[in-house]
Amino acid sequence: MPEPSLRSVSRRRLLLAAAGLTLAGCGFRPRGMAGLGAPTVQINNVPRTSPLGRAIARRLAGSETRWVEPPEAAELRLDILSYREERDILSLTPDGKVREYLIRASLRFRVLDKEGQELLPATELSAERDYSYDDNLITAREKEEMLLYDDMRQQLVDQMFLMIGRTIASRK
Structure with a gap:
């Protein structure tokens, strides 16, 4: 199986970071225990x-x-x-x-x-x-x-x- 190129790994990391920033920016946070x-x-x-x-x-x-x-x-x-x-x-x-x-x-x-x-x-x-x-x-x-x-x-x-x-x- 061919290894993923450096470019595709970097692109994937960039997309994940952007998704994380978008979710954090809109106020999303994982739900904790309901009180x-x-x-x-x-x-x-x-x-x-x-x-x-x-x-x-x-x-x-x-x-x-x-x-x-x-x-x-x-x-x-x-x-x-x-x-x-x-x-x-x-x-x-x-x-x-x-x-x-x-x-x-x-x-x-x-x-x-x-x-x-x-x-x-x-x-x-x-x-x-x-x-x-x-x-x-x-x-x-x-x-x-x-x-x-x-x-x-x-x-x-x-x-x-x-x-x-x-x-x-x-x-x-």
């Missing part, structure tokens, strides 16, 4: 050190919203009403051993403003994944299950933040 539409939020019923608390903190770290403790300092109050993770057998081998599991995570929450008015009523979100299981690879499968739960937890937190952000934006 909640409020500078501060109080989050109830979830410790910051729990897996769900860490997922929420990760999501907030990418936005302009801060997690505050005293209710008086918060523009929003996010009440985590419940969070569940469960595992069910999806299929068995002919000799009765587990072949596949179905795991689920569900998150129920509501959002209030600083006056205590309900902005978003109790809402439930859920996610599920399945994975194959092998008795010979127990440690690897346990690690896979843990990673799948982490992924579902982050998915639920992202969905929750999108719903809250849209609700707040529609009220402005």
Whole structure:
């Protein structure tokens, strides 16, 4: 395969630089994490050190919203009403051993403003994944299950933040 000439490489770089300058000039910037539409939020019923608390903190770290403790300092109050993770057998081998599991995570929450008015009523979100299981690879499968739960937890937190952000934006 022939190598690209110096002229075509320079032309390509020049076009890419021009496109970048055009996008920067019009105000384009890559979209970051969507915030909640409020500078501060109080989050109830979830410790910051729990897996769900860490997922929420990760999501907030990418936005302009801060997690505050005293209710008086918060523009929003996010009440985590419940969070569940469960595992069910999806299929068995002919000799009765587990072949596949179905795991689920569900998150129920509501959002209030600083006056205590309900902005978003109790809402439930859920996610599920399945994975194959092998008795010979127990440690690897346990690690896979843990990673799948982490992924579902982050998915639920992202969905929750999108719903809250849209609700707040529609009220402005």
